[in-house]
Every structure is written in C-alpha cells, then in structure tokens.
Amino acid sequence: MIRFVRIMCLAYVYLIFTADASADRPNVILVMADDLGYGDIGCYDGWIKTPHIDSIARNGVRFTDYHSNGNVCSPTRAALMTGLYQQKVGIPFVVVAAENNVNHFAGIQPSETTLAEVMKSGGYATGIFGKWHLGYYPRYNPVRHGFDEFVGYVSGNVDFFSHIDQAGNLDWWRATQLKNEDGYSTHLITAHATAFIDRHANKKPFFLYVPHEAPHYPYQGPADKADRTVGGEFENHGSRVDKKQAYREMVVEMDKGVGEILKALQRNKIEDNTIVIFCSDNGATSLGSNGQLRGTKGTNFEGGHRVPCVVQWPAKFPKNKTNPQLMLSMDWMATILGITGLREKCSRQLDGHDLTEYILETRRPGERTVMWGDSTLRSGKWKLMLPQKQHDELGLYDLSQDISESKNLAAKYPAVVELLVADLKELSDDAEMRATRQPVEAPDTPNSAK
Ligand SMILES: [Ca+2]
Secondary structure (H helix, E strand, O other): OHHHHHHHHHHHHHHHHHHHHHHHOOEEEEEEEOOOOOOOEHHHOOOEOOHHHHHHHHHOEEEOOEEOOOOOHHHHHHHHHHOOOOOOOOOOOOOOOOOOOHHHHOOOOOOOOOHHHHHHHOOOEEEEEEEOOOOOOHHHOHHHOOOOEEEEEOOOOEOOOOOEEOOOOEOOEEOOEEOOOOOOHHHHHHHHHHHHHHHHOOOOOEEEEEEOOOOOOOOOOOOOOOOOOOOOOOOOOOOOOOHHHHHHHHHHHHHHHHHHHHHHHHHOOOOOOEEEEEEEOOOOOOOOOOOOOOOOOOOOOHHHHEOOEEEEOOOOOOOOEEEOOOEEOOHHHHHHHHHHOOHHHOOOOOOOOOOHHHHOOOOOOOOOEEEEOOOEEEEOOEEEEOOEOOEOOOEEEEOOOOOOOOOOOOOOOHHHHHHHHHHHHHHHHHHHHOOOOOOOOOOOOOOOOO
16 A cells, blocks of 8 residues: 555656656747857947847857857758758758759658657747748648748749749748748748747747758848849849948848847736747858858858857846857757757667757856768867868867968877877768768759649
C-alpha cells in the first residue's frame, strides 16, 4: 500500500511538472536581416540608428563572436533551419533564380528535419513571413517543411514594391499560391508577423521566423517606387542614385518593424516569456559597414560572416550583457530545442550546439572548432584560410590579437597550420560524405498549386 501511494505521488508530481513545463514553454521569434554588417547598427557602434534592435541588447544579450554559417544567403538559411553544416544539407551555394544554372533546381529536400518541423511536432504554432531562399519548387515551400503559415518570397531578393525577382518573375506567395500583395516588403513582413502574434498569443506556444529583405538590394526606401516589372529590363540594384542613403532607410524601416514586434508582445502581455532573437545572415556588402572587420559578404574574412546577434528572454536570460562565446547560425536549433524540451523529438545528430548555459553565464566561454565551407576553419583563437577567393595564399590569423586579420602568421606557426589543415579536412570530408544530393533538373512543376 505504501509503495502504491508512493507511486501515485510520484505520478502526480510528474503530471504537475510536465503540465507546468508545457504551460511555461516560451514563444520563440527569430528575426533575421539580409546582408546586415557588424558595423551597421547602433548597439555595435554602427552608423545607423536602430533603437528597437538596441533595446533587445539592453534587455538581454549581445554577442560579439556570432557568425553566420555562410558568407551568402542560402547556405546560412540551410544551416539555420536544420542545425547542420550547409554542406550536409547539399546547399553550400546560393540557390539562383536563373533556370540555366543547375543550382536553380536545388533546395531543402524532404529528407531533412527542420527546426519548424520539430517545433510543430512539439505543439508549437509555426509561421514564416519574408525570405525563404531554400528552393523555388513546390516541394521546397516552407509549408512543406514544418511551417503552418508562409507569406513572402522564395528567391534571393524581390523588388520591395512589385515583388518581382531578378529573373523578372513575380515572387510573392501565400503558402503554395502565388499571390501578390500591395506594399513595401518590409512593411508587409512586419504586418504579417504582428498579426501572427496577435492570433496566437496566449493560446499554444508559437515559433515565428521573420527573415527580412532589408538591407539586401534592390536599394529602395519606403517612399520609393517599383523598379522591376515582369519580363522587363531593370537594374538589379535599383534606380536610386544615393544607394547608401537608401540602405540607411531600409535598415531604419526594418528596425521600426522590430519595434512593432516588441510592441505586439507587450500588447498581448507575453513579452516576459518570449525569446526574441535578432541576427544577420551574412556580412555587409561594401555599401554597408563591417566595422573593423576585413572583407565583405561573399568572402570568408570575418567581415563575411561575423555579424550582429542579440537575444532577449526577460523571464530567464541576463540583461544588458555582452557575450563573447563563439556561436553560429546552426547553434540556434540545438539551443531552442534544448530550452523548449523538444530535443528528443529530433532524431538527427546536430552539428550545432545547445549554448543555453553560455548565454545564462553558468558556463564560461568555451573554445570550439568550426568551419566555413571546405576552405576556412576556426579553432579557439586561430583562424585558418586555405587559398581561396580574395586570398590567394594560405592564411593563419590570431583573432584574439588581430580581429582585422591583418597579420598572416602562417609562416611563423607551421605546426599550428598543419594541425588545423588536418582538422579542416576531417570536418569537411565528413560533411561531404553525409551530404544530401541535389537534383540536376526540375524536381517538379514550378509555380503550380499542388
Ligand atoms: Ca544575405
């Protein structure tokens, strides 16, 4: 009898605990800018005033050693959505709009497990509003990869007003239906995101992914007009002469959108238990600023992938902290699944790490070994670059002393080079061996409403 009572008590405690754990699970909002650099925004001493993004840093944690997985769009998004190196997802390159390029047919394959799929299977409502860039064909659509709702575009960029991609096709979707809307894309993305929050607040928990277009080209501010027409001739980067000023306007408008999201959380009284992450998908072009970092988008110098990232979770995370832990886009999946208790729902071994203890500062910053493509490795303070684009010699940099990568120490430390070259080969060979293969022709009918 005593044993029976004890078992019943344990069962009761277990039920209370799991019910509470479920009720307490935080909402998660992941806002990502497109091509925003380390030296662009206020809380990174940048040249553009961004009070709303800065408020997340004040209310939470600002990372100084956060990196996009890729130095261009699609690879970072592939890693962010799967928690894996982009090579393993078969997307180490940009999925392009032009159909005469075989990379046009690539995308996120049905065999992958996405962050959205796991969150959805764990009872979360899921939505994405903005840029997908993980495949043009219906099988690649976000609603086929764990998102309940999708409004936005699947290519790398659209006209901010006409929503036409750089191949001259209309690219604005509601789930799998091509359905244009009137408005400046930054405003539309924000409006859909805040409406999603209003719809789902205080029901079941939600995962909201807000991949903004700003400040990617075409450089168009909110007061401009459409440049692109279907089948027309246009300059991809837009018709504005003062492109740097347009860039600033685009970032300011995105920052206001972040403010609208924060206001929606306050309006619904869910700010305290909602994790809000803001980050970028790669470094800035020469139009923006990567601060003191060398290189730009498209290169493996720090300016190509060390980017802004701030996060707040008022209920649990510390406030107004600067965090030096090395972190990559692919770490968010393991971190979010760890926090929400959904890790066991994902059967894959992830490349990303759960960094919650580092964010909480219950663990001191730790050294890691990570790669960018098959040519660049970071291990602790060391950065190895094999000969590559804009770097035709082998490079070794000590980032603890030389964040601008100005002194190549390869000749001085040949033993370190040898060790890191071997580490990179091992990591890279493993990723290549496990890589998902991509189709070399159209996998299904484009623009269909299947
Ligand atoms: Ca980008």
